[in-house]
Amino acid sequence: MGTPIDTTAIGGCRPEAAICTRAVTRDFQAGQQTITVLHGIDLDIRAGELTFLVGESGSGKTTLISIMCGILWPTQGEVKVFGTDIYELSDSDLVEFRLQNIGFIFQQYNLIPSIDAANNAAVPLIAQGMDRLEARERAVAMLEKLNIGDQADKLPRQLSGGQQQRVAIARALVHEPRLVVCDEPTAALDASSGRRVMDLLRDVAVAEDRACIIVTHDNRIFDLADRILVLEDGRITHDGKDMPEGH
Amino acid sequence: MLWIAIRMLTGDAQKFYGLVFGIAFSTLLITQQLTIFVNLIERGASGVYNVSSADVWVMDPVSRTTDVAYAMPSTALDKVRSVPGVEWAVPHLRAQASVRTKDGDLEGVAVIGVDDATLIGLPKSMVEGSIEVLSQPDSVIIDDVGTTRMFPGQSPIGERLELNDQRAVIRGIADAIPSFTSTVVLYTKYSQALNFVPGTRNRLSFVLVGAEDPLQAKALSERIEDETGLKAQTRDEFAQDGIDFIIENTGIPLNFGITVALGFIVGVAIVGLTFSLFIRDNIKQFGALKAIGVTNAKIRRMVAVQAGLVGLVGYGLGVVGTVFFIWGFSSNPTFKGFYIPWQIPLISLVAVFLILALTGWLALRNVLKTEPASVFR
Ligand SMILES: Nc1ncnc2c1ncn2[C@@H]1O[C@H](COP(=O)(O)OP(=O)(O)OP(=O)(O)O)[C@@H](O)[C@H]1O
Ligand SMILES: [Mg+2]
Numbered sequence: 305m306g307t308p309i310d311t312t313a314i315g316g317c318r319p320e321a322a323i324c325t326r327a328v329t330r331d332f333q334a335g336q337q338t339i340t341v342l343h344g345i346d347l348d349i350r351a352g353e354l355t356f357l358v359g360e361s362g363s364g365k366t367t368l369i370s371i372m373c374g375i376l377w378p379t380q381g382e383v384k385v386f387g388t389d390i391y392e393l394s395d396s397d398l399v400e401f402r403l404q405n406i407g408f409i410f411q412q413y414n415l416i417p418s419i420d421a422a423n424n425a426a427v428p429l430i431a432q433g434m435d436r437l438e439a440r441e442r443a444v445a446m447l448e449k450l451n452i453g454d455q456a457d458k459l460p461r462q463l464s465g466g467q468q469q470r471v472a473i474a475r476a477l478v479h480e481p482r483l484v485v486c487d488e489p490t491a492a493l494d495a496s497s498g499r500r501v502m503d504l505l506r507d508v509a510v511a512e513d514r515a516c517i518i519v520t521h522d523n524r525i526f527d528l529a530d531r532i533l534v535l536e537d538g539r540i541t542h543d544g545k546d547m548p549e550g551h
Numbered sequence: 552m553l554w555i556a557i558r559m560l561t562g563d564a565q566k567f568y569g570l571v572f573g574i575a576f577s578t579l580l581i582t583q584q585l586t587i588f589v590n591l592i593e594r595g596a597s598g599v600y601n602v603s604s605a606d607v608w609v610m611d612p613v614s615r616t617t618d619v620a621y622a623m624p625s626t627a628l629d630k631v632r633s634v635p636g637v638e639w640a641v642p643h644l645r646a647q648a649s650v651r652t653k654d655g656d657l658e659g660v661a662v663i664g665v666d667d668a669t670l671i672g673l674p675k676s677m678v679e680g681s682i683e684v685l686s687q688p689d690s691v692i693i694d695d696v697g698t699t700r701m702f703p704g705q706s707p708i709g710e711r712l713e714l715n716d717q718r719a720v721i722r723g724i725a726d727a728i729p730s731f732t733s734t735v736v737l738y739t740k741y742s743q744a745l746n747f748v749p750g751t752r753n754r755l756s757f758v759l760v761g762a763e764d765p766l767q768a769k770a771l772s773e774r775i776e777d778e779t780g781l782k783a784q785t786r787d788e789f790a791q792d793g794i795d796f797i798i799e800n801t802g803i804p805l806n807f808g809i810t811v812a813l814g815f816i817v818g819v820a821i822v823g824l825t826f827s828l829f830i831r832d833n834i835k836q837f838g839a840l841k842a843i844g845v846t847n848a849k850i851r852r853m854v855a856v857q858a859g860l861v862g863l864v865g866y867g868l869g870v871v872g873t874v875f876f877i878w879g880f881s882s883n884p885t886f887k888g889f890y891i892p893w894q895i896p897l898i899s900l901v902a903v904f905l906i907l908a909l910t911g912w913l914a915l916r917n918v919l920k921t922e923p924a925s926v927f928r
Binding site: 366369375423428 | 552554555558559561562563833835836838839840841842843844845849922923924926927928
C-alpha cells in the first residue's frame with residue numbers, strides 16, 4: 305500500500321476517521337410530500353478536534369448529527385463510526401454501540417428529576433451494568449472535574465440551569481465515550497456561560513482518540529472551533545477553521 | 552436501571568400516591584365486596600352449619616332449604632330410623648312465629664324445636680346459660696344476634712315473651728351463626744315447640760340423621776331416599792342448597808357483581824390515567840435513556856418494576872384495609888363470623904395484575920414508540 309491514498313475521492317472511508325459519512329441522504333414524509341432534508345453528505349470527522357456544525361434553522365443540522373450518532377436511520381448512504389458501519393448493526397447491537405461509544409448532551413438536559421446529580425451523571429455506567437456505588441463514585445469524580453463536585457447530592461431542581469448542564473455534560477462523558485455529540489449546548493446560556501461551557505467541553509471532551517461534534521448557530525462561540533462545517537439546505541457548503549465571509 | 556425506575560416513580564410523590572391509592576381502592580372494593588358477598592350468601596346455610604352433628608337432613612321431597620320446608624307426618628321419623636346405616640335420627644321442627652315483647656312490640660321469630668331427649672339441633676356452644684335450661688317449663692334459648700336485636704344493651708335472661716299466645720321464658724343465649732335475614736331464633740324442645748307453633752297435623756320439618764359411618768353420608772342419604780321416599784341431603788349438599796337459594800332468589804350476586812366490576816373499572820381509570828400522565832411527564836427522560844443506550848427490553852422491565860411496586864404497595868394496603876374493615880365491624884351482629892376466604896385476596900390480586908398489565912401496557916406503548924432521535928428536538 306505504501307503511501308496513504310485519499311480514499312474520499314473514490315468513495316471509501318479513511319480508517320482513522322472518527323466519523324465517516326458517504327452519500328448520506330435523509331427524507332421525511334410530510335403528508336403526501338417527501339422532503340429531502342440531507343442531500344448526499346460526504347464527511348470525515350477527525351478525532352482530536354472540536355468540530356462545529358452550523359447553519360440556518362431548518363438546514364438539517366439536527367438530522368445530520370442524529371444520523372452520525374446512531375439514533376436516526378439515513379434514507380440512503382453509509383455511516384461509519386470508528387470504523388463500524390453502525391446502520392448495518394442489529395437494533396440491539398446499535399443500542400449497545402451507542403452505550404459504549406457515544407456521549408450525548410441534549411439541549412434540554414433531560415435529567416431524571418428524582419435522582420441526585422451524581423446518580424444522573426452515573427446513568428450510562430449503570431446502564432452498562434456497573435455496580436451503582438462504583439458508578440456513582442466515578443460520576444462524582446467527573447462532576448469534580450467539571451467543578452460541581454459539591455453539588456453531587458443535589459436534585460436537578462435544586463441546581464441552576466448552568467449547573468444542570470454540567471451534570472448533563474458529566475453524564476455524556478462519564479463512560480469515556482469516543483464520540484461526544486451536543487445539539488445547541490449554549491442556546492439557553494448567556495454569552496460568558498456559553499464560552500465557559502465550550503472551554504470545558506474542549507478540556508474534557510477533546511482528546512487524541514476522541515471526537516466532539518457540536519451543533520450550534522451561536523456565532524458568539526465560533527472562534528472556539530477547530531473546524532467549522534456549514535450546512536445549507538442539506539448540503540455542506542463550507543469546511544474550514546473559520547466561518548466563511550458573510551456569515 | 553431498576554433502581555432508577557423505582558426512584559423515578561417514587562420521586563413523583565403525587566403520582567405515586569395516586570397510583571397506590573388507585574390500586575388500594577380497587578383492591579379494597581373488590582376484596583371487601585367479595586368477602587361480604589361470600590359471607591352473606593353463606594348465611595343461607597347457617598341453619599345447616601348451626602347443627603353440625605347432623606350428617607344427613609331428611610325432609611319432604613318438596614322442601615328446599617332449612618327455611619323453605621314442608622312438614623312431614625311424624626311417622627317419617629320411624630321410617631328413617633329403620634334404614635340401615637342410620638346411627639341415630641331425631642325430629643327437628645322449624646317454624647315462623649310472632650312474639651310480643653314486654654314493650655308490646657311484635658317481632659317475627661324462627662322457632663326451632665330440638666329433640667327432647669338428646670337436644671340435638673342446638674348450636675354447638677352457648678354464650679350464656681347451659682342447654683340444660685330447656686328442661687325447665689316454658690324455656691327457650693335465644694340466639695345471640697336475636698339478643699342484640701330484641702334486647703339491645705340488656706340481658707334477655709329471665710325475660711318473658713308471648714309466643715303465639717303461649718308463655719315463654721328466655722333462659723339461655725346460644726352462640727349461633729345468624730341467618731341471612733338475621734331473624735331472631737328461639738330454640739326450645741320439640742314437644743314445647745309443638746305448643747308454640749299452632750298448626751296442622753304435620754309439623755315435623757326435618758329428621759336429622761347421624762350416620763354410622765359419616766364418610767358414607769352420601770350413600771346413606773341415597774339409601775334413605777330409596778327406602779322412605781323422602782328427600783335426604785348430606786350436610787354439605789343441604790348447605791349448598793341454602794346458598795343456591797339465596798343466589799337464585801335475590802339480586803345479591805348481581806349487585807355485588809356490579810360493585811366489584813366498578814371497583815375494577817375505577818382502578819383501571821385512576822391507575823391508567825395516572826400511569827400515562829407519569830409516563831408522559833417522563834417521556835423525555837425515557838427518550839434520553841433510549842438514546843444513551845438502554846434497550847427496549849430494559850425499558851419494559853423498568854416499567855414493569857414500576858407497576859409491580861405500585862401493585863405490591865397498593866394491594867397490600869387494600870387487603871389490610873379489608874382486614875381492618877371486617878375486624879372493625881366484627882362486633883356488629885350483621886358481620887358476626889365474617890372471614891376472608893383465601894380465594895378472595897387471590898382474586899383481587901389477579902384483578903390488580905390485570906389492571907396494571909393493561910394500564911402499564913398502554914403507557915409503555917408510548918415509551919417504546921418514542922424515537923431516540925426525538926431527544927434532540
Ligand atoms: N421527524 C421529522 N418529520 C418530518 N420532518 C422533519 C423531521 N425532523 C426534521 N424534519 C424537517 O427537516 C428539516 C431539518 O430539520 P433539522 O431539525 O435537522 O434542522 P436544524 O438545522 O436542526 O434546525 P434548528 O436550527 O432549528 O434546530 C426541517 O425542515 C424539519 O421540518
Ligand atoms: Mg436542530
